[in-house]
Amino acid sequence: MSPERIIDLRSDTVTLPKEEMIEAIRYAPLGDSIMGEDPTVNLLEKKAAELLGMEAALLVTSGTMANQIALMSLCQRGEEVLMGGDSHIFTLEGAAAAAVAQVQIRTIEVPDGIYDVSKIERNLNAGDIQRPKTSLICLENTYNLNKGQIVSLENMKEVRAVSKKYSIPVYLDGARLFNAAVELGVTPADICQEVDAVQICLTKGLGCPIGSILAGSKEFIEKAILNRQRLGGGMRQAGIIAAPAIYALDHMIDRLTEDHQKASRLATRLAAIDGIRMEDVQTNIASLELSREDWNSQFLIEFLFTKGIKVKNIGENRVRMVVHYQITDEDIDRVVNAFEEFASVITMESTV
């Protein structure tokens, strides 16, 4: 008997490029992208700018690089940036905001992906001899990489109004922007209209092997090109990265609703198991907490691994599962069965 396929739910970044992507790489026309001469990169950037409703776009190697370039391009050294405390820029970029972009982060809580605009307003500083000037508001949509919460368009418009009142630009870390857009039933451009600049990850639900897109005004992208170069992010025949990205923008966005449906089905079925408390699932991310004290997430993870299932430990007896295009309906059944088995086995052991 052949061993069962591994079901990897740790992240939507674990996907491998589709055969069509490999084919696209094989036939992509290439050139020197630092000289602006890679036709495939140029086509991708044009397509992405249109899709996001922005003047210009730039291919960069990662979401983290996109975020740092945005901070470098929109802020001066020693200024302050306001964002939610669960934002990737604050929690998972190796303190690059301090070490590389040299800005200070101020955080506010964003419960359930809802930005409280009066809280934002209270945390803005005009800047004086002691207090750093707030030069940027950073949003994240979907918010919180362990929850995938959708920030509503209305909420983004409210933030926009505050930003206009104080003439402070808004940047959107839209690593999973398309997940929010398909779920809200709006276009990506509808969302991006409420911000000055945005990044989207090609490597999350879209299934590309490498890359992010940074987009904004022409003036912003000009600065971004220089800052990308300073970070060593200028690339040569980057068409090999752009080719799968073009495929992804054409074919991988609308299907994200399938991932959301699977995540929701998974959550509903797991919530029926005594001892599991599911977080609300809005997009493709389902997190849970083990609510029984005799259960332990490390033990759960090891048990699931013996069944060929990988999930991510996010601490305090919590685990995360992210659905992506390689996860099938049968996989969801297998995962639910494994959890049910875990619950029965561990309940038996603890009553012996």
Ligand SMILES: *Cc1c(COP(=O)(O)O)cnc(C)c1O
């Ligand atoms: C994944 C992610 C990033 C960073 O992307 P990398 O390509 O891994 O550097 C940034 N922001 C959010 C919200 C993310 O989920």
